[in-house]
Amino acid sequence: MIELSNNKQLVLFDGVCNLCNASVKYIIKHDKKDVFRFSPLQSKVGQQIVNEHNIDTSKIDSILLFSEKNGIRYKSTAALIIAKHLGLPRNFLVIFLIVPPFIRNWVYDYIAKNRYKWYGKRDACMVPTAELQHKFL
Numbered sequence: 001m002i003e004l005s006n007n008k009q010l011v012l013f014d015g016v017c018n019l020c021n022a023s024v025k026y027i028i029k030h031d032k033k034d035v036f037r038f039s040p041l042q043s044k045v046g047q048q049i050v051n052e053h054n055i056d057t058s059k060i061d062s063i064l065l066f067s068e069k070n071g072i073r074y075k076s077t078a079a080l081i082i083a084k085h086l087g088l089p090r091n092f093l094v095i096f097l098i099v100p101p102f103i104r105n106w107v108y109d110y111i112a113k114n115r116y117k118w119y120g121k122r123d124a125c126m127v128p129t130a131e132l133q134h135k136f137l
Contacts, residue, residue: 004068008037010137011082012049012064015040015125019115020063028135030086039137040125061112075112076104 004010011027013020024038039045041057041064049064050057053072065078073081076096083093096104128136 010066016122019119035085045137076108
């Protein structure tokens with residue numbers, strides 16, 4: 001079981017996806033309250049959480065948000081909960097949680113299915129810089 005210190009939340013992302021890596025950098029830049037920690041889905045930590053929560057990654061092609069308090073959130077719900085913690089004006093995006101998940105996730109899935117074609121793919125997972133290493137598990 002993964003234990004996060006001080007009520008941190010863990011963002012699991014596709015480590016070879018350029019869009020996902022850019023999103024992680026964006027979150028880090030705007031995470032002024034130091035809420036988030038990160039791990040690629042391809043890492044040992046990522047695989048442990050996927051296995052512990054029986055997540056079929058062939059069906060859930062998504063960013064995952066894990067917290068000990070709330071468990072796993074994925075797709076648009078994860079993205080909106082993350083935005084909620086990033087300050088103004090991004091936190092206003094949480095209003096979209098009133099939109100039914102099947103509608104939000106349709107948009108999310110469309111982007112997820114095309115992300116490699118639109119943004120490209122890396123050969124290996126991102127390696128964090130020394131000053132960001134503490135944010136990665």
